[in-house]
Amino acid sequence: MQSDEKVGSNLFDILLTLNTPLDPNNYDGSEAPLTDQEICSTITEVSVGGTDTTGNIFCYTIWLLAKHPKVLTHFQKEISEILGDNISREIIYEDLEKFAYLDAIVKESARIFTFVPLTPHVSTQESIIRGNHLEANTNFFVGHEIIHKLPEFWENPDEFIPERFLDNEIAKHSFIPFGGGTRICPGKNMSNVELKALLILLFRIYDVELVDKVSEKPNIKYSFFYQCLDMKVVVRPRC
């Protein structure tokens, strides 16, 4: 970055200028707010954690909506009711809180395509989990995807039914796409806001059709998370 460039207020600007004379908070060379290693780790975490995750879930939600036209129509009606028909009207954060049906769509999409199906953990103390005895310091996995498909919590678990998040009380710990406890995903809210805004921006103007209408699933590869390898769509302005 050139020294005469204006520093914006986005996260990368802030991180890249910390500990330098370009720091908008006038870093005076005394104790640095973060070490260089902490800055690098934060940039890596936000880049890795923050792009593939939301991008893939965006694809899966488009795929599900294209496969379930009634759900899409309901969502597009919600868009018109909340934002009106002026397509250049900006979306603000407060609008997103009114989108109850979209919220249910996003949750159901994260349940059907549990992006991170397993996470590794280590027990810090001796515990009994569903009748299984675990010593302290045991390595184990939390099976997010398995939990999201258990028939004791989810009726017709393989079906995409956003209404289940509107009408029913969801059993505690049965819906954990972002994990839970102290290590819950710190990007949860950011991802939800991005995803909802993107879906509104897309579907308030366009209809989307899958090129491959036959396959039962999108083309997915597992590599710690479910990566969407390719998904071709035809996008048409709504009539």
Ligand code: HEM
């Ligand atoms: C739909 C999008 C996302 C999903 C499904 C997701 C899912 C998860 C899950 C399951 C975990 C593990 C939690 C646990 O161990 O219990 C996690 C951790 C994490 N996520 Fe996300 N994530 C998403 C978006 C994001 C975004 C947008 C960011 C950053 C901007 C992010 C950053 C992180 C980080 C840094 C951790 C590690 C937290 C820790 O170990 O303390 N994630 N995420």
